[in-house]
Amino acid sequence: MTDLLNRQITQLAHSLAHTTADECACDEVDGLLAAAAELAASGGALADLMPQVQRHIEQCPCCHAELTALLRILAA
Amino acid sequence: MQARSNAEWLDDLRDAGRREAALAELRPLLLNGLRRGLVDYVNTAGPEFAALAEDFVQEALLKILDNLESFRGESQFTTWAHKVAVRVALSELRHKQWQDRSLDALLSAETVVTFQPADAAPTPDLSAEQRDLAAVLHRLIEETLTEKQRTALQLVPIGQMPIAEAAERLGMTRNALYKLLHDARLRLKQRLAEEGLTPDDLLDAFGQ
Numbered sequence: 001m002t003d004l005l006n007r008q009i010t011q012l013a014h015s016l017a018h019t020t021a022d023e024c025a026c027d028e029v030d031g032l033l034a035a036a037a038e039l040a041a042s043g044g045a046l047a048d049l050m051p052q053v054q055r056h057i058e059q060c061p062c063c064h065a066e067l068t069a070l071l072r073i074l075a076a
Numbered sequence: 077m078q079a080r081s082n083a084e085w086l087d088d089l090r091d092a093g094r095r096e097a098a099l100a101e102l103r104p105l106l107l108n109g110l111r112r113g114l115v116d117y118v119n120t121a122g123p124e125f126a127a128l129a130e131d132f133v134q135e136a137l138l139k140i141l142d143n144l145e146s147f148r149g150e151s152q153f154t155t156w157a158h159k160v161a162v163r164v165a166l167s168e169l170r171h172k173q174w175q176d177r178s179l180d181a182l183l184s185a186e187t188v189v190t191f192q193p194a195d196a197a198p199t200p201d202l203s204a205e206q207r208d209l210a211a212v213l214h215r216l217i218e219e220t221l222t223e224k225q226r227t228a229l230q231l232v233p234i235g236q237m238p239i240a241e242a243a244e245r246l247g248m249t250r251n252a253l254y255k256l257l258h259d260a261r262l263r264l265k266q267r268l269a270e271e272g273l274t275p276d277d278l279l280d281a282f283g284q
Contacts, residue, residue: 006282008234009210013278015233016268019261026239027251034151034159059261060254062166062240069113069162074155076112 018058029056029063037070085153086144099137105154106133106161113162117169132168136161170238209273209281216267225260232257 029036029052036053040046046054057064080088080098088098110129111120118125139160147156217226224246231242232253243253268274 006206009213009278010282011236012213012229012233013275013282016261016265017275017279019258019265019275021262023258025251025254025258030159030163031146031148032150034156037159038151038155059258060239061236062170062238062250065117065166066159066162068116069166070155070159072115073109073113073158073162 015059018055020055022052023055023059024052026056026060026063029053029060033063033067033070037067037074040067041071041074080153082147082149082153086147089141089144095141102140102154102157103133103137106136106157109158110161110165113158114165114169117166128168129165132165133161136164139164167240170241171244174237174241205281209278212271212273213268213278216264216271220263220267221260225256225263228253228257229260229264233261 032050032053036046036050039049046057053067057067080101085098085102088094089102107129110132111125114120114125118128120129136157140157143160147153217229221229228242228246231237231245232239237245239253239257240250243250246253248256265275
């Protein structure tokens with residue numbers, strides 16, 4: 001592998017810092033995302049109420065973007 | 077008009093005689109949802125978005141009808157339907173954004189990323205520390221990860237390619253690529269610990 005830019009090392013380090021053994025994958029989160037969005041939209045803290053979703057979206061920008069879009073929809 | 081309950085949505089979409097009326101009600105809900113939900117990604121007020129959104133919603137409606145059994149009733153049916161539409165739309169938008177960038181180019185020598193000091197004028201000590209840490213990180217990546225894991229790592233957390241797009245390029249499902257990356261991150265974090273290092277040590281040296 002080629003050398004890494006500082007910025008890229010930082011991105012990788014952030015990713016490693018949030019890595020835990022019990023992360024769930026995209027399919028499982030997909031099944032929870034609508035409920036997670038409703039929870040968050042009603043003021044619930046995902047980190048407390050659905051920590052597995054919170055951990056996943058910290059690692060997965062795609063699922064994070066989908067949750068953000070859902071929150072915008074529910075906020076209207 | 078009284079809002080349908082989850083059960084009524086499911087019953088109506090499953091019933092051939094009532095399906096079209098239910099779809100006619102669901103379609104504008106999803107279109108309005110995409111207009112609100114995608115404002116961070118596209119100009120949803122522009123005329124070109126209207127046609128795009130129609131396509132997204134059409135595809136989403138087909139997926140919704142094909143996957144009604146996967147709705148577990150843990151949310152409002154309409155929230156679940158919005159989620160399907162959002163995934164369709166964002167997948168397409170990401171694909172358009174990345175379609176001109178070939179996998180080979182992303183992994184080729186032309187995109188070689190070369191370690192450089194982070195700051196314009198780093199202290200000599202910090203620069204030396206950075207170089208040492210980068211060398212350790214590179215060695216661990218080479219020693220610990222499979223070629224497939226290294227490629228995935230280079231594309232997603234390092235290259236910032238969306239995982240869904242990288243999965244498509246690598247011929248994998250998004251779920252399988254996430255698991256591959258998770259295993260790679262766990263192994264790398266463990267090997268860092270065996271070297272007496274943590275991710276925070278890297279962040280401290282290279283900047284938050």
